[in-house]
Amino acid sequence: LDDLLAEGVSGRRVLVRADLNVPLDKQTGQITDDGRIRAVLPTLGALVQGGAKVVVCSHLGRPKGAPDPQYSLRPVAGRLGELLGAPVQFAEDTVGDSARACVEALADGQVALLENLRFNKGETSKDDAERGAFADQLAAFGEAYVDDAFGAVHRKHASVYDVPARLPHVAGRLVLREVEVLGRLAGEPERPYVVVLGGSKVSDKLAVIEALLPKVDRLLIGGGMCFTFLKAQGHEVGTSLLEEEMVETCRNLLERSEGKIMLPVDVVAADAFAPDAAHDTVRADGIPSHRLGLDIGPETVAGFAAALSGAKTVFWNGPMGVFEMPAFANGTRGVAEAITKTDAFTVVGGGDSAAAVRALGLDESSFGHISTGGGASLEYLEGKTLPGIAALED
Numbered sequence: 001l002d003d004l005l006a007e008g009v010s011g012r013r014v015l016v017r018a019d020l021n022v023p024l025d026k027q028t029g030q031i032t033d034d035g036r037i038r039a040v041l042p043t044l045g046a047l048v049q050g051g052a053k054v055v056v057c058s059h060l061g062r063p064k065g066a067p068d069p070q071y072s073l074r075p076v077a078g079r080l081g082e083l084l085g086a087p088v089q090f091a092e093d094t095v096g097d098s099a100r101a102c103v104e105a106l107a108d109g110q111v112a113l114l115e116n117l118r119f120n121k122g123e124t125s126k127d128d129a130e131r132g133a134f135a136d137q138l139a140a141f142g143e144a145y146v147d148d149a150f151g152a153v154h155r156k157h158a159s160v161y162d163v164p165a166r167l168p169h170v171a172g173r174l175v176l177r178e179v180e181v182l183g184r185l186a187g188e189p190e191r192p193y194v195v196v197l198g199g200s201k202v203s204d205k206l207a208v209i210e211a212l213l214p215k216v217d218r219l220l221i222g223g224g225m226c227f228t229f230l231k232a233q234g235h236e237v238g239t240s241l242l243e244e245e246m247v248e249t250c251r252n253l254l255e256r257s258e259g260k261i262m263l264p265v266d267v268v269a270a271d272a273f274a275p276d277a278a279h280d281t282v283r284a285d286g287i288p289s290h291r292l293g294l295d296i297g298p299e300t301v302a303g304f305a306a307a308l309s310g311a312k313t314v315f316w317n318g319p320m321g322v323f324e325m326p327a328f329a330n331g332t333r334g335v336a337e338a339i340t341k342t343d344a345f346t347v348v349g350g351g352d353s354a355a356a357v358r359a360l361g362l363d364e365s366s367f368g369h370i371s372t373g374g375g376a377s378l379e380y381l382e383g384k385t386l387p388g389i390a391a392l393e394d
Ligand code: 3PG
Pocket: 019, 021, 061, 062, 151, 152, 155, 351, 373, 374, 375, 376
């Protein structure tokens, strides 16, 4: 971005791909966590200050290639305007008449937000020509392109992968910072390096576990995925979340892990998946058959905290329990607090963990870095080539 700013952006139309895929309340449609909007302010602010005509585009949710009001970016335009301190023009479509009129009417230093990219089939199409045709329409709105959508760089989508081939392109401040920080973890992280993984599915995390195991000193596993590991150890897990087809894979990982993998020794087990369900703390090897684990227990939190205490680098991805329900939030809170108490360089990755930090009222500044990427940060750490980054390096 600094290169582009040094050239001068005053009066130039700059197309910014942002990841404004924020969670919305299903009932009210209100934004429940604006972290991703705030994360692009440094880039947008610099462009506005430089006098650019800023055209922002993003996806929200997973609409099926056609307009779908529940995924409209309109509320995001409002919040973005509040945070920028100046109204943001909102285009009712992405590349149609409304978008064209909106872009043409922009004055220097003004910002417009286009409607959801994924209302158009071309955005996510696997067909190069279809994606390319959509990228042509988008690229027409800019004289330069800034990618600040770190959360989407792992997607080979038109706005991420094809537009930079059509315009002078640079990385925005957020993308640069994410790549610097995650690059530090992917390179030679200072040791001991402790990784905490949670979230519901082992299958989503398998590739990252494989990639991390040789690098880490400890791998602490909680969240819904721990039950498949507990089962692999031969324990009964009641009605807890279980990926039966992954049990053998987990057994194999445990065998190869050289004792680095640490699993819960106690869990909070409930009789239903509900905020007011009856619940107790039970041994991880003694979950009653009619109960399901919804959080890690206090002894596990203490053990994880001890494993974290001497760490020099920490990466945390995925909640330890159903933190949205107060009765099952203690594990996530306890582990998050233990992470902030270390002297380590600490990185939180993944939308859910970042949302947990904010929802639990923890101080964001006590973490070294909170990544805006979910899948993107994991794929980066796996060492995969990410289409959006590759397109910028060209
Ligand atoms: C995310 O939330 O991880 C990003 O916004 C990417 O969204 P997607 O998984 O729907 O592509």
